[in-house]
Amino acid sequence: MKPGTPETVRKQRTHEAATKRGTTDSARWRQLTESVREMGQYTTRAEAERVTRIVLSALGGHVTGDERVALAQALPREAGRVIAAQIPATHPMTAREFVESIATRxxxxxxxxxxxxxxxxxxxxxxxxxxxxxxxxxxxLPPGYALLFGRAELVTTASSSAGL
Structure with a gap:
C-alpha cells in the first residue's frame, strides 16, 4: 500500500486507536489493582492483582445475565475477561460459602x-x-453479600413487610 492513500490512513488510524485503547485499558487495570492494594493494605500491587483475579473469577460464576455483561463492560478489559470467562455456577453460594471458597484458592x-x-x-x-x-x-446474590461490597445489609422484618 502506498503511504497517504485513504486505505493506509484508515488502517493507521485504526491501529493508533487500538493502541490508545490498550494503553488506557492497561492504565485502568493498574488503577483498579492499585485501589485494591490500598483498600486491602497489600504490600505490592502484584499481591493485589493476584487477589483481584481470584475474587473476580469467583464472582464471575455467580453474576449472570445482563448484570454480568454490564459488569464486564464497566471494568477494565482484563477484569472483564476474568468475569466473562467463568462458567455460571449451578447453585448460588451464601456469602459465607463464597468467602470460604476464596480461602481454598x-x-x-x-x-x-x-x-x-x-x-x-x-x-x-x-x-x-x-x-x-x-x-x-x-x-x-443471596443475602449477606452487601457487607462484602462495603454496604450495609438492609433486612426486611416481618412487621415492615406486613405494612406495620
Missing part, C-alpha cells in the same frame, strides 16, 4: 483473611462500577 488463607481479601476487592469494585450496577448485582 489463596495459599495460607483463613476464612478471616479471605473475608478481608474479598471485601477489599468487592468494595473497590463497588466504587468502580457505581451504585446502580452494584445494587443490581446484589439483587442477584
Amino acid at each position: 489463596i495459599e495460607g488463607a483463613t476464612p478471616a483473611t479471605a473475608r478481608w481479601d474479598v471485601s477489599s476487592v468487592l468494595s473497590t469494585l463497588a466504587q468502580t462500577i457505581g451504585t446502580s450496577l452494584t445494587t443490581r448485582i446484589l439483587a442477584q
Whole structure:
C-alpha cells in the first residue's frame, strides 16, 4: 500500500486507536489493582492483582445475565475477561460459602483473611462500577453479600413487610 492513500490512513488510524485503547485499558487495570492494594493494605500491587483475579473469577460464576455483561463492560478489559470467562455456577453460594471458597484458592488463607481479601476487592469494585450496577448485582446474590461490597445489609422484618 502506498503511504497517504485513504486505505493506509484508515488502517493507521485504526491501529493508533487500538493502541490508545490498550494503553488506557492497561492504565485502568493498574488503577483498579492499585485501589485494591490500598483498600486491602497489600504490600505490592502484584499481591493485589493476584487477589483481584481470584475474587473476580469467583464472582464471575455467580453474576449472570445482563448484570454480568454490564459488569464486564464497566471494568477494565482484563477484569472483564476474568468475569466473562467463568462458567455460571449451578447453585448460588451464601456469602459465607463464597468467602470460604476464596480461602481454598489463596495459599495460607483463613476464612478471616479471605473475608478481608474479598471485601477489599468487592468494595473497590463497588466504587468502580457505581451504585446502580452494584445494587443490581446484589439483587442477584443471596443475602449477606452487601457487607462484602462495603454496604450495609438492609433486612426486611416481618412487621415492615406486613405494612406495620
